[in-house]
Amino acid sequence: MKILVCISHVPDTTAKIQFTADASALDANGVQFVINPYDEFGLTRALQLNEQLGGTVTAVTVGDASVEPTLRKALAIGAHDAVRVDAFALDPIQVARELSAVALAGAYDLIICGQESIDYNGGIVPAALAEILGWPVVSPCIGFDPAGGRAKATREIDGGKEILDLALPAVLGAKKGLVEESELRIPNMRGIMSARTKPMVVTAPQGANPGSAAVSFTKPAGKSAVQMIDAQDLDTLVQKLHEEAKVI
Amino acid sequence: MILVFAETWNGQFKKSTFEAVQYASACAKAQGTQALAVVIGPASAPVESLGAHGVHKVLHLHGPEQFETAQYAALLAGVAQELNSSLIVVSGTANGRALMGALSVRAEASAISNVTALPLSYSPLRVVRGAFSSKGIETCESRLPRSVIGLIPNAIGLKDSSDSDAAFEDRKASETARATVLEQQLASGSIALPEADRVVSAGRGMKAPENWGMIEELAKTLGAATACSKPVSDIGWRPHREHVGQTGIQVNPQLYIAIGISGAIQHLAGVSSSKTIVVINSDPEAPFFKAADYGIVGDAFDVVPRLTAAFQKYLN
Numbered sequence: 120m121k122i123l124v125c126i127s128h129v130p131d132t133t134a135k136i137q138f139t140a141d142a143s144a145l146d147a148n149g150v151q152f153v154i155n156p157y158d159e160f161g162l163t164r165a166l167q168l169n170e171q172l173g174g175t176v177t178a179v180t181v182g183d184a185s186v187e188p189t190l191r192k193a194l195a196i197g198a199h200d201a202v203r204v205d206a207f208a209l210d211p212i213q214v215a216r217e218l219s220a221v222a223l224a225g226a227y228d229l230i231i232c233g234q235e236s237i238d239y240n241g242g243i244v245p246a247a248l249a250e251i252l253g254w255p256v257v258s259p260c261i262g263f264d265p266a267g268g269r270a271k272a273t274r275e276i277d278g279g280k281e282i283l284d285l286a287l288p289a290v291l292g293a294k295k296g297l298v299e300e301s302e303l304r305i306p307n308m309r310g311i312m313s314a315r316t317k318p319m320v321v322t323a324p325q326g327a328n329p330g331s332a333a334v335s336f337t338k339p340a341g342k343s344a345v346q347m348i349d350a351q352d353l354d355t356l357v358q359k360l361h362e363e364a365k366v367i
Numbered sequence: 368m369i370l371v372f373a374e375t376w377n378g379q380f381k382k383s384t385f386e387a388v389q390y391a392s393a394c395a396k397a398q399g400t401q402a403l404a405v406v407i408g409p410a411s412a413p414v415e416s417l418g419a420h421g422v423h424k425v426l427h428l429h430g431p432e433q434f435e436t437a438q439y440a441a442l443l444a445g446v447a448q449e450l451n452s453s454l455i456v457v458s459g460t461a462n463g464r465a466l467m468g469a470l471s472v473r474a475e476a477s478a479i480s481n482v483t484a485l486p487l488s489y490s491p492l493r494v495v496r497g498a499f500s501s502k503g504i505e506t507c508e509s510r511l512p513r514s515v516i517g518l519i520p521n522a523i524g525l526k527d528s529s530d531s532d533a534a535f536e537d538r539k540a541s542e543t544a545r546a547t548v549l550e551q552q553l554a555s556g557s558i559a560l561p562e563a564d565r566v567v568s569a570g571r572g573m574k575a576p577e578n579w580g581m582i583e584e585l586a587k588t589l590g591a592a593t594a595c596s597k598p599v600s601d602i603g604w605r606p607h608r609e610h611v612g613q614t615g616i617q618v619n620p621q622l623y624i625a626i627g628i629s630g631a632i633q634h635l636a637g638v639s640s641s642k643t644i645v646v647i648n649s650d651p652e653a654p655f656f657k658a659a660d661y662g663i664v665g666d667a668f669d670v671v672p673r674l675t676a677a678f679q680k681y682l683n
Contacts, residue, residue, distance in 0.1 A: 240480070282550050331510055348663050364622075
């Protein structure tokens with residue numbers, strides 16, 4: 120099975136988010152970047168499928184040279200090769216179009232994205248990419264088992280889940296459940312060494328236009344100071360929730 | 368004409384659907400145009416109830432009974448193209464979110480999800496959306512003449528419905544599905560987290576999964592959804608669908624009660640847009656207190672049953 124895993128280069132989940140002085144972009148100073156956590160579930164499932172079924176796992180990202188360490192980490196975890204589309208990722212529609220060109224060039228059986236990236240939280244790319252390719256999409260995907268050119272996939276829905284039957288090729292939007300947290304792989308020394316020599320192809324972008332653009336960013340207003348309430352006086356809490364917060 | 372996808376759930380409309388319909392109606396009013404609600408599927412859907420939220424017309428497409436991304440996207444894109452709609456509103460539910468990417472490609476539209484308020488402007492379309500898992504607020508501008516907006520559930524207050532003068536149209540419609548739903552498994556009696564008004568959430572401070580009875584009891588008293596922290600879902604004490612936080616579900620209820628959760632930055636990212644946060648923790652230094660409106664230092668096993676009793680007394 121030939122699998123393409125889409126990787127986003129995002130601030131670490133513990134990062135404090137700050138914006139540039141002109142409020143136009145993320146201030147990347149001092150921010151540690153990682154593989155988008157949802158993409159890690161997808162990468163791990165891809166490697167598991169590769170161990171069962173053979174084939175290749177290719178990691179792809181859309182970004183300038185600064186994202187290469189994140190793509191190298193995907194190689195260190197076990198992807199066989201990597202593709203970087205040399206363009207700033209501006210918008211999910213642009214990214215989906217650039218990824219679709221990579222997908223078509225590689226004749227993949229399966230593309231796995233994260234269900235969303237934890238930076239811009241769009242959640243748009245998996246279904247947009249599938250629609251451009253005319254393939255089925257399962258997002259958020261919390262289970263996937265291929266057999267003979269078809270697959271059974273589990274999709275999370277509000278208040279439960281559903282089991283889908285579909286023909287490959289397909290696009291998945293990965294979420295925890297596709298693999299468990301405990302199955303995630305950490306690069307070992309051998310992986311890190313071999314990642315240095317694995318192929319990373321840099322391709323020129325198609326020049327797809329973004330559908331939207333970020334104008335400015337602000338931080339949410341902070342909470343006012345917490346009111347501490349005596350654990351023996353819970354009626355006061357109930358009263359405050361009713362009269363002050365007006366939520367009950 | 369502004370379109371709104373009126374999502375059904377088990378043949379009914381959810382609160383999030385009415386919010387999306389109200390949002391689309393407000394957009395239409397601001398632009399001096401009209402809003403059209405599109406219902407796909409179940410014949411039993413109570414379409415009359417949509418008219419009361421300000422739409423000019425309800426179009427009921429009879430065909431597919433179950434949601435499938437490509438099929439629903441094609442049906443909605445067809446209506447958008449027929450009516451030359453500039454704006455399509457969907458609710459940010461699991462299905463709505465899944466739909467947006469496919470719909471935007473099919474309808475040659477931009478896609479802006481996580482929207483929290485009415486547009487700042489319409490030409491160009493500018494909206495405010497949550498980004499960086501609620502650690503940031505982005506103003507986003509569409510660069511295309513047509514846009515798909517995904518509205519976060521619970522972001523706008525639902526107004527009392529008014530009298531309806533909406534028109535209704537039924538039409539048979541079908542498009543090709545690319546996947547078949549074999550079965551659905553719904554957690555019985557639970558309230559879907561993303562649109563819950565009240566959430567009772569607990570963490571490792573509960574010490575063991577068998578101690579969740581008191582959490583469920585408190586949630587039941589308040590009509591709240593139950594949730595949990597990431598570590599609790601990772602060790603399998605609670606199902607993944609209850610995991611609230613940066614890599615789990617994002618919630619924005621009126622009331623979020625956190626019990627035995629320390630308040631890691633990843634957890635706060637998923638809950639910080641809650642209107643009122645109550646934190647109960649035995650550790651007075653727990654970082655969650657800094658993000659709370661009301662705090663109680665105490666042992667969950669002592670406080671929670673008494674809090675449930677206090678709420679019961681009030682609600683009676």
